[in-house]
Amino acid sequence: MKQNVNKPTLQDVARKAGVSTATVSRCLNFPDQVAGRTQEKVNNAVRELGYSPDFGAKAMAARRTNTIGAIIPTMANALFARGLQAFQEELQLHGFTTLVASTSYSSETEEQQIRSLVARGADGLLLIGHDRDPEIYRFLETQGVPVLISWVYDTTATRPSVGFDNAAAMKEMANEVISLGHRQIALISAELEFNDRATARLHGIQDAMSDAGLDASNLQVVETHYGIDEGAVAFDELMNTAKPPTAVLCGNDVLAVGALRRARELDIKVPEQVSIIGFDDLDLARATFPALTTVLVPHREMGKQAAIALASKVKDDAPIQSYELKTKLVFRDTLGPVF
């Protein structure tokens, strides 16, 4: 397993250009400190050798990486993918590279990924949600790596966050559902453990029910994985209970789309016989038939604001400002009054 090609080093470039390694380094990092003629020689040597600086060595010598890590549950969710895209674009403007890792919603994997990104020298970290082992927060502290929590905005949390109030958003939607006369309400949720977003959304509905004088324990909850098929299966389950719901709220649009599909397969009319509500407002929500009523989450803006906050923390060591984004109810065609 020999790699008999030897990557050219700074040394090689220096030798070829007939200058010192220091000059080459400067030429690459601070070109205006180097004479024009020298720059030319160096650049030629770089090109001819196909030289590429070794990131590890550079990071070690310079003692910074200009890298920010982001750890999300899954790339498969367009929501995260989109938010991250904006995060990345904004960071690039500030001169940072983004390293992305995903956890498949496993807290164990998340811990590994955190350690791995820290080992790789991330100057800062973006994490989704507050809920995780305190041990890991301690580790991050001893490593001196600043962390920003996103996707949630929780004034009661000790850590700064850029996100939205999951409970309030879902509560607002639940209020609408209740005011349309629905009493048999169900929730198809992502798994709740180590997922404070999902938990908050659940609480939002329970809150709305209590406020309306309903018994919150009547809320039927199905926990499932992320996926269209999973949403379909959960919907099935719900419809086969003794008292099938007249309104099914979903933790995200993908689950809702699954539910919608199964409703069609079962020949259950939406919204005449059952209302189905999503969360996120992906493009997807407008592509279904009937178009999905859902809660708009400004992912891109969230990613951007998170990037701004984290960049200023890392660069200027400014304390991170928490930032709350507003969600919005989007009424389309899957929510109707109880018939």
Place this chain on the structure above:
Amino acid sequence: MKQNVNKPTLQDVARKAGVSTATVSRCLNFPDQVAGRTQEKVNNAVRELGYSPDFGAKAMAARRTNTIGAIIPTMANALFARGLQAFQEELQLHGFTTLVASTSYSSETEEQQIRSLVARGADGLLLIGHDRDPEIYRFLETQGVPVLISWVYDTTATRPSVGFDNAAAMKEMANEVISLGHRQIALISAELEFNDRATARLHGIQDAMSDAGLDASNLQVVETHYGIDEGAVAFDELMNTAKPPTAVLCGNDVLAVGALRRARELDIKVPEQVSIIGFDDLDLARATFPALTTVLVPHREMGKQAAIALASKVKDDAPIQSYELKTKLVFRDTLGPVF
């Protein structure tokens, strides 16, 4: 609020445990070479200090990173996301970490990302499609970084690849379309430049038309970006031409879903008035109404096979075996005979 926290180093651990740095290193990497009592001391020190090895330093000293890079057009496309997930899972089994970067379909960005991953020490690289500047291939060669091309399988290409025959897959579908009597055929394609997959799919249709004695230049082609809305706009455009198509093939399911949505908005019946065909067979394809006729691409298997090929290349320097995956036509409800 200075970052006066100094990350603990191997040195610190060694001092605390009362052993040499070599012993600590061995204890961490080859525990069985170290006495039990010593291991304990070291592990305790590691834990107490919250030590985490510096990846850059490690890579430099060990002269390998066990890291493989993957560069895809976009995370936003579930297709890539899913294939990559499998790629990553398989590589993990072989002891590799995966670094992912995306290009937003820009060849310039791709070049940057390639350089960045190489600089980060990637032992191997996964790239999508063959089409790129020869310069970049030369660079990769001088760096001694093995490359695997995926998402395409092209026997005529000089580089090994793990993927499927885009042209043949699309041709097979086009044959069906033609045999159903369609003569006015259109394609909503991703942008063709630097995208040999999209180009091959186009050629596949043209081929089928020629074979059937049709004039391939009659194929209407709209190039657009990736996205549901984009698909909708393209469909609109197509329907407003002098001779609107009776069958619209799409370069991917997402564009097809957009087309389908717009058809509904325009009150054009699918498949009675126009057939719409996707490509990829995402979950999405079964969620629409009517369910999408499309071409199944085995993304997960593709990711897995790519991982296996790349891992064995990097570990044992075995020459990469090209591997062809089979696609399959999936007939659902959006393709029908010409009315």
Place this chain on the structure above:
DNA sequence: TTGACTAATGTAAGCGCTTACATATACATG
């Protein structure tokens, strides 16, 4: 007990860069 091994640990030389500091060169000034 001793000698011959083996197992466990230590010593120290880099890996490829950056950067403080030293030195050299060029040019303007009195």
Place this chain on the structure above:
DNA sequence: CATGTATATGTAAGCGCTTACATTAGTCAA
């Protein structure tokens, strides 16, 4: 011209690790 200043380059000391090699401790047969 000597001198001072600014500009360009070189020298060399690490950054935090791994690992070949040297050293020491431990084990066992005779």
